[in-house]
Amino acid sequence: MVTKLALLGAGRIGRVHARAIAQDKRAKLVCVVDAVADAAKSIADSTGCAVSTIDAVEADGNIDAVIICTPTNTHADLIERFSMAGKAIFCEKPIDLDVARARACAETVSKTGAKVMLGFNRRFDPHFRAVRKAIDDGRIGDVEMVTIISRDPGPPPADYIKVSGGIFRDMTIHDFDMARFLLREEIASVMASGSVLVDPKIRALGDYDSASVILTTASGRQCVISNSRRASYGYDQRIEVHGSLGSIAAENQRPVSIELATKEGFTRPPLHDFFMTRYTAAYAAEISVFIDSLETGSAPSPSVEDGLAALALADAALRSVREQKIIPV
Amino acid sequence: MVTKLALLGAGRIGRVHARAIAQDKRAKLVCVVDAVADAAKSIADSTGCAVSTIDAVEADGNIDAVIICTPTNTHADLIERFSMAGKAIFCEKPIDLDVARARACAETVSKTGAKVMLGFNRRFDPHFRAVRKAIDDGRIGDVEMVTIISRDPGPPPADYIKVSGGIFRDMTIHDFDMARFLLREEIASVMASGSVLVDPKIRALGDYDSASVILTTASGRQCVISNSRRASYGYDQRIEVHGSLGSIAAENQRPVSIELATKEGFTRPPLHDFFMTRYTAAYAAEISVFIDSLETGSAPSPSVEDGLAALALADAALRSVREQKIIPV
Amino acid sequence: MVTKLALLGAGRIGRVHARAIAQDKRAKLVCVVDAVADAAKSIADSTGCAVSTIDAVEADGNIDAVIICTPTNTHADLIERFSMAGKAIFCEKPIDLDVARARACAETVSKTGAKVMLGFNRRFDPHFRAVRKAIDDGRIGDVEMVTIISRDPGPPPADYIKVSGGIFRDMTIHDFDMARFLLREEIASVMASGSVLVDPKIRALGDYDSASVILTTASGRQCVISNSRRASYGYDQRIEVHGSLGSIAAENQRPVSIELATKEGFTRPPLHDFFMTRYTAAYAAEISVFIDSLETGSAPSPSVEDGLAALALADAALRSVREQKIIPV
Amino acid sequence: MVTKLALLGAGRIGRVHARAIAQDKRAKLVCVVDAVADAAKSIADSTGCAVSTIDAVEADGNIDAVIICTPTNTHADLIERFSMAGKAIFCEKPIDLDVARARACAETVSKTGAKVMLGFNRRFDPHFRAVRKAIDDGRIGDVEMVTIISRDPGPPPADYIKVSGGIFRDMTIHDFDMARFLLREEIASVMASGSVLVDPKIRALGDYDSASVILTTASGRQCVISNSRRASYGYDQRIEVHGSLGSIAAENQRPVSIELATKEGFTRPPLHDFFMTRYTAAYAAEISVFIDSLETGSAPSPSVEDGLAALALADAALRSVREQKIIPV
Structure with missing residues (x-):
């Protein structure tokens, strides 16, 4: 059918x-x-x-x-x-x-x-899924620390920023979801640093363009997130999970894998230009998983609750920067 | 239309x-x-x-x-x-x-x-095309030496080998075409070594499963090809072109780019399992280029002449092994 | 003389x-x-x-x-x-x-x-010096964000931990010094998460074995530090500096650079086993720089003030964890 | 003593x-x-x-x-x-x-x-030794094919070339020794291509600056060598051994392991500038091994016979180019 x-x-x-x-x-x-x-x-x-x-x-x-x-x-x-x-x-x-x-x-x-499924596309990226699978397969033992580096090639236009809800709700929210996806334990506290280093117009809009966040779970697992709205070398999307038996990392992706060697050194091309090219496979996979869940009657995942949880972390990060406090969740 | x-x-x-x-x-x-x-x-x-x-x-x-x-x-x-x-x-x-x-x-x-176009799919691989483009853009100066390493994950069945024309006409032929594509000068001589190291049944069929070839052009440019019918780590497809100003290389491809670090070391997954997954983009691109040539009226490339030239090199390589001679083309 | x-x-x-x-x-x-x-x-x-x-x-x-x-x-x-x-x-x-x-x-x-010089050996590591030089040469533009991942192969013995002053004064102190060395601006605030994930004995001693720290300067530059007392794959020492024009990273080091490809994948050996082998060149260089400063009469660097500053950051990090506050410096 | x-x-x-x-x-x-x-x-x-x-x-x-x-x-x-x-x-x-x-x-x-030991320094390079050890440990199964890429940063002066004995006796001789060291079976035939692509003065001296060689053993194992007297990106020294269970490769070496990411791409520095910096550890190790053999009374290795064998391969390669024949050894 x-x-x-x-x-x-x-x-x-x-x-x-x-x-x-x-x-x-x-x-x-x-x-x-x-x-x-x-x-x-x-x-x-x-x-x-x-x-x-x-x-x-x-x-x-x-x-x-x-x-x-x-x-x-x-x-x-x-x-x-x-x-x-x-x-x-x-x-x-x-x-x-x-x-x-x-x-x-x-x-x-x-x-x-x-049945409602939320579009956190990165969960469906084949490289990140392989990271999660390695964890599930016990390859790194108990998860201890997650490192997420996530940088956009350039800042969005001011009109977008105005309605975006700010960097934590718009950009970091994906990383909050990935943190929960990989830590598999709820976050107990959030601390964050936010500043404007890329474009002063972003400050005028009350937003930040550079942010660092530490998430800590009740059992003490930690996740560090590093965000910037600017990366000259393309869409920087890295994840690394450190555990008791080892680490597993997903490397950055580029459209072609060549290397030029000259007297200047050994050069590989810049990364994908943004999410539409970087996450092509993820977008296709998430719709397929949605159809799966309808066919099998299983609960859609990521769920509305996952969406709520990521949003709550974004709000906590914003409060942490504004109030200069560590925020319990 | x-x-x-x-x-x-x-x-x-x-x-x-x-x-x-x-x-x-x-x-x-x-x-x-x-x-x-x-x-x-x-x-x-x-x-x-x-x-x-x-x-x-x-x-x-x-x-x-x-x-x-x-x-x-x-x-x-x-x-x-x-x-x-x-x-x-x-x-x-x-x-x-x-x-x-x-x-x-x-x-x-x-x-x-x-209008006849020959299906040498590798010419349309985005990574190899990027290599060729770097050459055309003058990034490595004059082309001097080409290195092609091409290894299948495992030997084909005996029934296939019987009608394949042998390793040089079946497998190396792709490398001969790539050599011509990258050297852009006709080959003047062929020398080759062929042996059976993988499967004795291949010897019984009069074929080889391991081969090395040197192609030399009239001006002295050289191409080295290394072939094996077995590679435990997947479909090994590497190309490197060395020139007066530098080198350009296309790296091997794998389905997912992750790295696991444990006490055993740092491990990335095996390569694609074979040509159907490795050259997916190339197969799509070559049909698109065929349609292009029909729409624009341009000469199809690779042409029947390209097919003939690669076949002649395969025959020369086989003669070189059998007669233990360097074969002028 | x-x-x-x-x-x-x-x-x-x-x-x-x-x-x-x-x-x-x-x-x-x-x-x-x-x-x-x-x-x-x-x-x-x-x-x-x-x-x-x-x-x-x-x-x-x-x-x-x-x-x-x-x-x-x-x-x-x-x-x-x-x-x-x-x-x-x-x-x-x-x-x-x-x-x-x-x-x-x-x-x-x-x-x-x-004339007093402090032995922060990492400043003299040739790879980290090359990172600093790239920054000084303007290769990445204005420094915005520093990422330091620093993990020991295994926890020290309990006797050592007792007199070590704790993870921040013993281990992270090197990273605090590197942060100052690379940011070139004093730190304005410290927030940290510390927990015991590796060895419960470390908790009994009132110390932590896993820590994440965010340092922020007055102008909003950020540094993220990730520490663990355990890394199955060797001594993990990575630094990356992100700037307005690009990023510069120092990769991990291993004793031999070989790669084994088998059906399990592509494996490179583990990293150096600890600081004595990882920082051999750095130890030699720092004594040479000390002699330089004596010969030329220049001020020794890193100085006693550098030592004090790193120690103050360690104290702030410890307070941040214990008091669950962001600590201004 | x-x-x-x-x-x-x-x-x-x-x-x-x-x-x-x-x-x-x-x-x-x-x-x-x-x-x-x-x-x-x-x-x-x-x-x-x-x-x-x-x-x-x-x-x-x-x-x-x-x-x-x-x-x-x-x-x-x-x-x-x-x-x-x-x-x-x-x-x-x-x-x-x-x-x-x-x-x-x-x-x-x-x-x-x-007791006479010959100074084939590359046998003592820690990376190449690790390759050999992996083979000896059975990590790649039976050795089938060896690939050696060896390129000097630039051609030597004419005065040196005159007394050098030509590229095969001066430069490729190291690769012939490595081939024997890794194949562990004597060479049965040599075929080679030599040309002048770098500097016409080298032709005037009757020598070549670009060479490709295939060595074949009696059992059909093959070694491919690619040489050039010019590599803009530094001293290019790669070895890869392919076997029945996998491959083992020694990567190129550079003085510092950093990577710069900008809008031009991801760039690592050029390789070592030549053998004095590339093979520092090898030179130290070979003298140590010589002392070992004197102390223990074991036979020095590489021996005079190893020197003779490599020289014979060089002569065969030269004959192959000059006579356009495959030379049995």
Whole structure:
């Protein structure tokens, strides 16, 4: 039986998911919805699906699930609405920038019993999955310390920053999720340093562009996160987990693996230019896992609770910087 | 305008090309032909194309080009037949195991003026293309010496070896083509060493499983090729070009880039298991380049002449081993 | 003119310095002092120097400088005594485990005008020096974030831990010095997480075996330090500095650079087993730099003030863990 | 008991050995001999040994062994003379450029029963030794194919080339010795390509600057050697041995292991500038092994026979290029 999907939001990430759906024979994209008619039409044309509306999707008993790729401030409303409509839901992170609103949404989901999966794409990156598998296989013994280095090639435009919720809710949130994914124990305290070293405009917006965070679990496991909004050499995405028997690390990725040797030295090319090229395989895999969970009836993961937990860590990090305190969670 | 294609041969490599065609909007797979009905049907079902016959494809004025993935001993016949039928042709290497037969086929192609591209997939690997681009951009100055290390994970079955034409025509032929692609000067002499170190059954078949070759051009440029039918660590595919200003190398590829550190040391996973996973991107790119050449009217490359040249080098290498002589080409 | 040196302390590190002196033609080891007669005699025999006493060295107008490698609790006393005796001094870190005692010692040094160099050996490691040089040469632009990963192969014996002053004063102190060396701006705040994940005996001693620290400067530069008393794969010593134009990293070091490829993957050997083998070149270089500073009359570096600053950061880190606060410095 | 040594030849390599002897407590450099008085005096001054003459060394019953670092054309004479004088001998490679003369010398050595070790320094490089040890430990199973890439940073001066015996006897000879060291089976045939791609002056001298060689043993094991007299990126010295269970490779070496990441990519520094810095540890180790063999009475290795075998391969390679034939050995 083929799962019938509606795509809400036909922007950049919507197109990525449309392509992933097209390659999975177990799913069929029935229709696409977007306030911008041309965006919706473009996806409809290339995939052969219909253009529709939110209301029509909600009313269509034939549609099994929705893929929510609309702006962040619509996520909680749409999750609630389609939970109540009995649809399964895949929603891009975050649930909402406001933790109270996100929590309310989670309660609605819980009441309706809807299946909701959050789009933390990095969990599905093959390299990071291999790291997690090595841990699960006992290759490094007990997990003790996680190191995450995550740097964007360059800062986003000011308009984006204004609605982003700040570096911790927008960028570090992925690292908070990875920390939980790899530590497998809840975080007990958060301490963070934030500053503006890249672009003074970011300071004017009340945000930071450089941040370091230490997460500590109740049993004393530690995770260190290092973030910057600028990396001249490409999208820097490294993870290393240190355990009682050894360490496992995922290396940075580049489009081509060549090395030039000259009198200047030995040079390999810069890394991927950003997440769309770096996480191509992850985006395809996460939709496939969503379909899996619908087919098998297993609980979708990462869940709404995972989304809430990452958001709470982001809020704690922000408080730590602003109040210059270590924040218990 | 969409290019209409017929696929001849629905085996493993046929399926690879069918998938590549499905992803290129400029082309449409119209039908598939195979002596094994189930194989043809399977591709027809997954791509929505028809099942057809050689005769029907030949007669169908609507079909622009054929993709030949049938057994090697049918290549020359099919190339000639469809050249005369006015179709463009993409054919898997080699043209034929017999150089005289291949040369006759090339003459037919030349007379008919048909567009024929040979499937030397490695030329389209993004890493090797980046090597070639670095050379073309002058990054290493004048090319002086090429080193190719090419090792299969394990020997093919005896039945395959019997019809393969031997290691030089079956395996090294790719390296001969890469040597010409990177040296950009014709080979003037060939010397080779061949032996059986992996499997005595290969000796019984009159073939070799381990080979080393030196190619020298008229101006004295050299290429060294090292081949083995066995590599415990995966599909070993390395290329390095040394020039007056430096060297450029393409590194081996693996499915995931992680590193485990334990008391045994630092371990990265084995390489890709074989060509289907190692050269996925190359197979997709070569069909795309074939469509390009049809759309733009440019000469297909690699050409039938490239196929002939690689085959002649394979024959020379075999003679070098058998006669213990350096063979001028 | 040859600089005449007395070696105080003939233990493991004393022997390292004796060897370094023997290889520098500008210096001559005149005598060695140790409470353990055999230890002193062993160095005397192998270098051809005399065995002496503290008093005799102090009284000997012929001796230009002393190399202090005695136990930590004697450092401050010996520095003061030989400062007043008009000798130049090279002293192993730390000055003292107590910051007030160390400060008093620094004042004595300042009053006497004695030349005192502290033995932060890592500053002289050729790889770390090359990192610093790249920064000084402007290769990475403005320094923004420093990442230091520093892990011992295994925990020291309980007897050592008891007198070590704890992980921050014993182990992290090197990283604090490197942070200052690379950031080139004083630290404004310290936050740290410490826990016992390796050995419960360490908890019983009131110490930690796993620690993460964030240092922030007044201008917002950040340094993240990750420490563990256990690394199955050897002595893990990595440094990376991220700047406005790029990053520069010093890789881990191993005794031999080979790679074994098998069906298990590609394996390089473990790292150096500890500091004696990892920092061989650094130990030789620091004595050479000490002689340089005596010959040229330049101020010794790292100085007593550098020692004090690193110790103050260690104290702040310990307070941060114990009081669960971010500590301004 | 301390072994008493005389150093014959106080040039660059003589100084290297003098330093190695100074660091080995089991040996004592008694005197140095050189036609250039200043050169001898310089070593005598720095090591505290005497300046002497060949005749005096020969007559001095107190001297156990000689280290021969004089010009190549004196090697055979000195080996014979000191063999007959009952001294042990360490001699820099080669015995002689003429294989007949070298063979005659070997016979004299054999008759006198003198202990003679040849200075093939690469056998003592810790990385290459680790490769050999991995083979001996069975880590790669049966050895099948050896790949040696060996490139000098730049061509030697014309005056050196004139007396060098040509690229095969001067440069490739080290690779021939390594091939024998790693294959552990005698070579049965040699085929080679030689050309002038670097400097036309080398052609005028009848020599080559770029060479590729294939060595084959009786059982079919193969070794490929790639040589160039120019490598912009430093002294390129790589070895890889492929076997039935896997491969083992020794990586290139550089003075510092740092990596700079910028928008141009990820760059590590060039390699060592030449053999004096690349093989520092090897030079020290080979003298130590020579002393070992004198102390234990074991047969020195590499032996005069190893020197003869490498020279014979060099002659065969030259014949292969000149006569365009595969040469049986």
